[in-house]
Amino acid sequence: MAGFNVRSVLVTGANRGIGLGLVKQFLGKSNPPEWVFATCRDPEAERVQELKTLASRHPNLAIVALATRVEEHLKGSGLNLLINNAGVVKLSTLESETPENMSLVYTTNVTGPLLVSQAPLTVDMSVRGILNVLPTLSKKENGAFVSWEGKVLPW
Ligand SMILES: NC(=O)c1ccc[n+]([C@@H]2O[C@H](COP(=O)([O-])OP(=O)(O)OC[C@H]3O[C@@H](n4cnc5c(N)ncnc54)[C@H](OP(=O)(O)O)[C@@H]3O)[C@@H](O)[C@H]2O)c1
Numbered sequence: 001m002a003g004f005n006v007r008s009v010l011v012t013g014a015n016r017g018i019g020l021g022l023v024k025q026f027l028g029k030s031n032p033p034e035w036v037f038a039t040c041r042d043p044e045a046e047r048v049q050e051l052k053t054l055a056s057r058h059p060n061l062a063i064v065a066l067a068t069r070v071e072e073h074l075k076g077s078g079l080n081l082l083i084n085n086a087g088v089v090k091l092s093t094l095e096s097e098t099p100e101n102m103s104l105v106y107t108t109n110v111t112g113p114l115l116v117s118q119a120p121l122t123v124d125m126s127v128r129g130i131l132n133v134l135p136t137l138s139k140k141e142n143g144a145f146v147s148w149e150g151k152v153l154p155w
Contacts, residue, residue, distance in 0.1 A: 013086025014038035084113035
């Protein structure tokens with residue numbers, strides 16, 4: 001991660017596994033992010049203990065239960081990196097697969113990350129982004145759906 005520098009990063013499912021491993025790596029960098037947001041679904045659970053111990057040693061690590069809390073910390077400067085790590089794997093065969101399983105995996109691995117990705121965007125950030133994008137537009141974007149960051153979104 002030598003050349004990897006971000007000011008703020010949010011990792012979902014950060015209490016164990018890959019999520020916890022990523023948080024440890026970010027905090028251990030020689031130039032760590034100013035803010036590392038670690039989310040978990042049950043902050044009181046025993047399996048969150050290791051993350052809590054890390055947070056007690058690193059003031060730039062915040063364990064957050066709600067996305068809105070992230071905005072309070074960042075004070076409108078925006079989140080640089082979102083790692084949608086939380087997820088489940090339910091190994092099954094075509095014969096053993098159940099509607100409940102399929103629904104759980106879809107809700108956790110598809111709906112969840114999509115909702116988390118709706119990270120709070122302030123009116124100010126939105127307006128500044130739009131004003132930056134407007135002068136870059138030309139005829140070729142005619143009819144296109146362009147985001148506040150200037151990305152052409154397929155529709
Ligand atoms: N490890 C692999 O080889 C591998 C391979 C391919 C893909 N992946 C994907 O990589 C990600 C991390 O893998 P991992 O091995 O670190 O998994 P893991 O050890 O099982 O950890 C999963 C994390 O996701 C959280 N989580 C699960 N369901 C959730 C829900 N409904 N809402 C909120 N949080 C939820 C868990 O929280 P709790 O502690 O509360 O359960 C935990 O923090 C997963 O998305 C996994 O599917 C892993």
